[in-house]
Amino acid sequence: MTLEEYLRDRGQEVDRWLDKLLPSEETTPSEIHKAMRYSMFAGGKRLRPILVVAAGEAFSVVPELLYPIASAIEMIHTYSLIHDDLPAMDNDDLRRGRPTCHKVFGEAMAILAGDALLTRAFEVVAKLSVPSDKQLNKIEIITEIASAAGTVNALIGGQAVDILSEGKPVSAETLDYIHSAKTGALITASVRVGAIMGGANPDELELITKYGNMAGLAFQITDDLLDVLATSEQLGKTAGKDANVQKATYVALHGIEESRKRANELAKSAIEAVQSLSKPSWALEEIAKFFIERAS
Numbered sequence: 488m489t490l491e492e493y494l495r496d497r498g499q500e501v502d503r504w505l506d507k508l509l510p511s512e513e514t515t516p517s518e519i520h521k522a523m524r525y526s527m528f529a530g531g532k533r534l535r536p537i538l539v540v541a542a543g544e545a546f547s548v549v550p551e552l553l554y555p556i557a558s559a560i561e562m563i564h565t566y567s568l569i570h571d572d573l574p575a576m577d578n579d580d581l582r583r584g585r586p587t588c589h590k591v592f593g594e595a596m597a598i599l600a601g602d603a604l605l606t607r608a609f610e611v612v613a614k615l616s617v618p619s620d621k622q623l624n625k626i627e628i629i630t631e632i633a634s635a636a637g638t639v640n641a642l643i644g645g646q647a648v649d650i651l652s653e654g655k656p657v658s659a660e661t662l663d664y665i666h667s668a669k670t671g672a673l674i675t676a677s678v679r680v681g682a683i684m685g686g687a688n689p690d691e692l693e694l695i696t697k698y699g700n701m702a703g704l705a706f707q708i709t710d711d712l713l714d715v716l717a718t719s720e721q722l723g724k725t726a727g728k729d730a731n732v733q734k735a736t737y738v739a740l741h742g743i744e745e746s747r748k749r750a751n752e753l754a755k756s757a758i759e760a761v762q763s764l765s766k767p768s769w770a771l772e773e774i775a776k777f778f779i780e781r782a783s
């Protein structure tokens with residue numbers, strides 16, 4: 488199987504589960520469910536849920552346990568994008584190649600759609616039926632996802648520092664914090680929850696965490712590069728946005744060549760980390776390469 492086939496296959500399976508796990512558009516109140524589904528099925532790459540699956544597969548976890556957790560992670564990611572696009576945050580009109588949620592459904596519904604996806608994510612994992620020997624793993628996974636979505640070295644913390652830093656000179660240290668919290672935490676949590684469900688031991692979890700941290704940073708540096716080098720059409724979101732709002736980015740701070748070099752080194756180290764696992768890590772290795780080679 489090529490990586491392209493793998494991403495397509497696992498991505499389609501994630502979509503099937505998401506469709507099952509989200510209330511239908513007809514469910515009352517219909518408008519909020521339409522808004523949630525509008526953003527959810529707008530063509531995201533599904534990289535985080537695919538990471539959950541790839542890590543879980545390396546630890547021989549069955550699909551029925553993996554895909555609901557993968558879907559929950561994608562719900563949280565999509566909530567963060569909806570809220571990030573709001574006028575009070577990044578104020579963006581385009582996401583996943585379509586008008587943003589608030590442009591179509593209004594700000595109030597977009598805020599609620601984000602809130603609802605975040606809440607539904609936890610409901611899905613909490614309700615997941617697992618064998619008795621995996622009950623503790625499930626609680627650990629809920630904790631893991633909550634921490635990654637929170638404020639301490641995590642999604643909301645990273646977003647807060649990012650917003651507070653706009654238009655100000657930002658040190659390399661602060662930028663690393665923004666990247667690892669805003670982007671890295673959820674990516675690292677994605678691989679960790681797959682491995683936790685598979686009963687990874689502390690050494691294995693450390694290697695998986697290393698992979699997540701390094702691949703996550705490589706992903707974000709590539710995102711900064713694409714913001715400068717790709718078009719809005721390629722990206723499905725507004726290109727050149729970072730420079731326009733004087734956002735601190737890896738490229739702004741270190742330049743294009745240094746950024747490319749760093750992303751390459753990080754992807755290589757991420758691959759070495761999972762190779763030391765002595766588990767089938769082909770998909771994780773290929774995904775780390777894809778993170779720095781992607782064009783959107």
Ligand code: GRG
Pocket residue numbers: 530531532533534535564566567568570571583642643646669670707710783
């Ligand atoms: C509002 C709490 C809160 C957080 C927002 C996600 C986010 C944090 C901001 C979006 C802007 C940004 C550049 C975030 C870094 C993470 C990132 C590159 C998100 C885009 O991820 P992709 O490329 O998107 O995987 P798709 O649409 O393919 O899922």
